[in-house]
Amino acid sequence: MTQKNLDDVIKQIESEIEIDAQGKGKGSIRATARLAGVDDESIRKALIYTADQKPTKLAQMLMGFGFSPADLNDWRQSKIPDLAISVIFTYYAYNAGRYCTEQARLVCQAFMTIGIRSWMQKIKGWEQETAPLQILPTPSLEEISTLLDLTLGKAGLEPKLVAGAKLNAIAKRYPHLQQEAEEAKSMLAIPVENKLLAPRQLGEILTEHTGEVWSPQRVNKFLTEEGFQVRNPEGNPDYLPTEKGKPYSQMTLNTAKGRDKTVQHLRWFESVLETLEL
Secondary structure (H helix, E strand, O other): OOHHHHHHHHHHHHHHEEEOOOOOEEEOHHHHHHHHOOOHHHHHHHHOOOOOOOOOHHHHHHHHOOOOHHHHHHHOOOOEEHHHHHHHHHHHHHHOHHHOOHHHHHHHHHHHOOOHHHHHHHHHOOOOOOOOOOOOOOOOHHHHHHHHHHHHHOOOOOHHHHHHHHHHHHHHHOHHHHHHHHHHHHOOOOOOOOOEEOHHHHHHHHHHHHOOOOOHHHHHHHHHHOOOEEEOOOOOOOEEEOOOOHHHEEEEEEEOOOOOOEEEEEEEEOOHHHHOOO
């Protein structure tokens, strides 16, 4: 038996091999027998299993791989799954004693490196269908504006900062509008009449005035207890101003360090310190 002879056999039984949509292969008893170099009846007899009859060596091997007696009996009338076919080839290549065939060994060598399933897929010329990439539509200008109004706007962010975020998003989605977006952003410059302070900076001022250590955590706790802010359950920003705190605070936008992500922060005017009861 040569590789050419084996190729001829494969051509003869190719129509009796099938591959389902998941890529799993099946073959008829005739195709399996021809590839193993034995007659059909030998495999049919080897698959017989009844309660009053000792299973054949091949049947024992198949059941050792998890196949049931019912499976073996069904295969005598229907196609055999690829994993069971590989067991049958292995049996006739190395475990059938004087019934071992050179052809079965050639077949085992052919699929040993890539697996029986891939080998059968190759015979049938089967290839996995790749799902087409889903191209999401570009959001409209109105959708971008509405989204940022419902998120940043509702979070209490200063209107000019919300407008700046809209322009950034528009420039990203519509590159041809980038120049116009940059020009518009330059008109949104917010005059900084009063410096906005983070809790750490408020703590430094309080530490200097009181002689006590005011950490950012202590400042946040105090502002919360005094009713100027509340924890944000969504986490960005960490705190939201209350009605009491809004006149003394403002939301700011920053890009997270080392990440392409915009984060919000609640910042305070120094005048808030004048209202705190220390």
